[in-house]
Amino acid sequence: MLEVKNMWKSFNKGSEFQIEVFKNFNISFEGGISTAIVGPNGCGKSTLLNLISGSLPMDSGSIRLNGNEISSLPEEKRAIYLGRVHQNPSLGVSPNLTILENLALANKKGESFKLRKLVKKDNIPSFVELLKSLDLGLEDKLHTQVKFLSGGQRQSLSLLMATMKNPDLLLLDEHTAALDPKTSFVVMEKTKELLEKNQITTVMISHNINDALKYSQRIIMMDKGQIVLDKPSKDVSEKELLDIYTAKLVEKITA
């Protein structure tokens, strides 16, 4: 359960280009539910993820994860409770390390790192099991450097690494936007499998309305830092969302 309360955020504060993104913004995400956020560029959806993960500081407000206030924690301390998959497939992995080394690192998330050997033979069977669940043949490439994998394979690996330690909250930041339609489909299906299996609370942002509806239980549409729609995904049609999109666009052009 994540609760964002009374959040304020503006950019370029004090200059003539000041932009108020969030004014007293409130939102909450229930446990085990996957929520998709859609909205036009500049609506604040990426900013929201960045504020939750701590990669951007907020001006004021509170963020509580399972009842604990996390807004005062630095990004890397919050990361212990969060999983995040970025749009760029290279951001979730260490490209120069092998698949095995990447998984071994992800497996130590939140623990203390010591002067002990990182890659332990005992862990390999469980890593192979995990990779098999992806069904991409990655289990035969344990010793391949991740930079040699395709974007889709890298993104699937990122997803695996982000969810390995069952985070309290998973943030999917347009994680299939950089992939071609076919690969994007495969990664979305893998995402769905993983989320259903592990019941992870998820916030996903997407530009693909179709995907957003299909792979979420709750859909939120945002515009100019405000929620303009918040419904269970099954009650919303693609047309309804597109109509709002178009109306907002017309509003913008005529204004």
Next chain:
Amino acid sequence: MGTLILTSLEQGLIFSVLAMGVIMTYKILDMADLSVEGTFPLGAFVFAKFVIGGLSPLLATGLAFIFGSMAGLITALLFVKLKIRPLLSGILTMTMLYSFNLRLNGKANIPLFKYTSIYGEIQAIIILAFIIITIKLLIDAFLKTEVGYLLIATGDNESLVKSLGKNTNSYKILGLMLSNGLVAMSGALMAQYQGFVDITMGSSIIVIALASIIIGDTVRRNSNKIKLTTRAILGAVSYRLIGGFAIDLGLSPTDLKAVSAIIVIVFISYNNFSKPFLTTVKKKGGKSDARSKKYVEEF
């Protein structure tokens, strides 16, 4: 000629400690750290200070490592805490060290012939080989530890390290300390080898280090089986041998700086421009090209 090769080999081994230090920043953390220009002579001057003070050469060499890593800490704090760009941080530390090195013994040039060195009565090359292999094995083992992998990941992808719940700054500090410690140690090894310390001995040392690393990189470039440390040692020794032959061909030792810079230019441009050439050759039926295609088709 025989002594020339031996001398080049010995100096190459000394410079391989320097190169192994610089790979920590240049290769692993992917940053250009110019403080080594100050920490190399720092190691030499610290060694001189303590050996003249009566300490054993072994301990003095160890102290050089500690002083060097302290200098690395200064560079790291300049850019981690004060947000000064890494390149400028290095230059600032290097500049401060210039004054510090002169202060340390009050002189710019100190002869050390009268004092004992770690090389003692045995052939220097045997002692050096032993030291270099020990350092190499230690670094290799370190890079396989949990902390070592975080250091590599920090240079590779900071956001991954953050997502693991770790502060990347700590690993940058660690990398710079280790790097400059090794560089200073290399300076101490050089001081007792040549029998004197001189304030100019650090000038353009970064070019020597980079030349060594870049030469090492060209050895079976696409293989990731060869460890970074092995490459550094191979590179430093080859670099020194090339330099030795250049002198043998009649170049003056003072010309070597230009030669070093030219070596760096030639090898970097070779690495940059030979890739398309090599791939066109491979396309005519090379095995590795087929393998990379497999990865693409996999999806």
